[in-house]
Structures are given as C-alpha cells and as structure tokens.
Amino acid sequence: MAGKDDDIAAAFGGEPDHSVKRHPVAVFFHLFFRASALLVYLFCRWFTDAFIPSFIAIVLLSAFDFWTVKNVTARLLVGLRWWNKVDEDGVSQWVFESRKDGREPLPSESRIFWWSLVICPIIWLVFIFTSLIGFRFNWLVSAFVSMIF
Numbered sequence: 001m002a003g004k005d006d007d008i009a010a011a012f013g014g015e016p017d018h019s020v021k022r023h024p025v026a027v028f029f030h031l032f033f034r035a036s037a038l039l040v041y042l043f044c045r046w047f048t049d050a051f052i053p054s055f056i057a058i059v060l061l062s063a064f065d066f067w068t069v070k071n072v073t074a075r076l077l078v079g080l081r082w083w084n085k086v087d088e089d090g091v092s093q094w095v096f097e098s099r100k101d102g103r104e105p106l107p108s109e110s111r112i113f114w115w116s117l118v119i120c121p122i123i124w125l126v127f128i129f130t131s132l133i134g135f136r137f138n139w140l141v142s143a144f145v146s147m148i149f
Contacts, residue, residue, distance in 0.1 A: 027109060027112055030069065037146055065149065078109075079105055082094060127139075
C-alpha cells in the first residue's frame with residue numbers, strides 16, 4: 001500500500017513518505033541475526049562458563065545471518081542476488097545480478113542494509129583484538145569465525 005501512496009504523493013507534487021518500510025520483516029531479520037550473534041558473544045559469559053554451547057549459538061546465528069542476507073534481504077532491500085554456478089568443465093563461476101525492473105530501493109532500507117554490512121565486521125574486529133589482548137583464544141576463534149561469515 002505504501003507504493004500506491006508514494007505514487008499519489010508524487011503525482012500531486014508532494015514528497016513520498018520514505019519512513020515507511022516496504023519490507024519491515026526483512027529489515028527486522030536482517031538486523032536480528034546480526035545483533036543476536038553480537039549479543040550472545042557479549043553476554044553468554046554472564047550466564048555460563050561453557051564455551052562450546054556459546055560457540056555453537058554464535059556460529060549458528062552467523063550462519064542464519066549469512067543465509068538471510070544472501071537469499072532474502074539483499075534481494076528485497078537493495079535488489080541484489082548472487083549464486084555460484086559450476087560449468088560442465090567443473091569451473092566454478094560466481095553470478096551477480098541486480099534488480100532489472102527499474103524500481104529503486106527505499107533509501108532508508110538501503111542505508112540499513114549497507115550500514116549493517118559495514119559496522120558488524122568492524123565490531124567483530126574489535127572483539128578479535130580484545131580477545132587477543134586478553135589471551136582468550138577460544139573467544140578469538142569465535143569472533144574470527146563470525147567476522148568471516
């Protein structure tokens with residue numbers, strides 16, 4: 001319905017309302033898995049001393065985040081998708097596509113998508129350095145694996 005209101009506002013000389021999200025569920029899950037992995041890393045030591053369940057939870061949340069970005073949010077929020085194709089010769093080739101329908105993504109959704117893709121690895125890098133300085137090598141591996149995802 002937001003698209004219809006945008007068309008009406010533009011037709012009458014008004015500005016479309018870009019504060020309305022076209023894909024609020026996609027935005028939620030795009031941020032949810034990223035934030036959850038960071039929060040589990042930060043606060044799991046308050047609840048348990050066991051490293052393995054925390055590591056598994058962090059890796060699973062990071063994997064969910066990767067799958068969500070690759071298959072859902074990149075396509076919906078910014079109009080990108082990619083996959084790996086293997087030729088008959090066994091040569092692996094990455095295929096990248098962008099939206100072809102001419103519809104521009106909402107600036108707010110695009111901004112959320114790209115800023116979260118930039119800021120989260122920087123946060124994981126900070127966690128890597130703090131784990132290295134604190135000689136917590138288990139947590140160093142956890143932060144490194146999450147940064148790679």
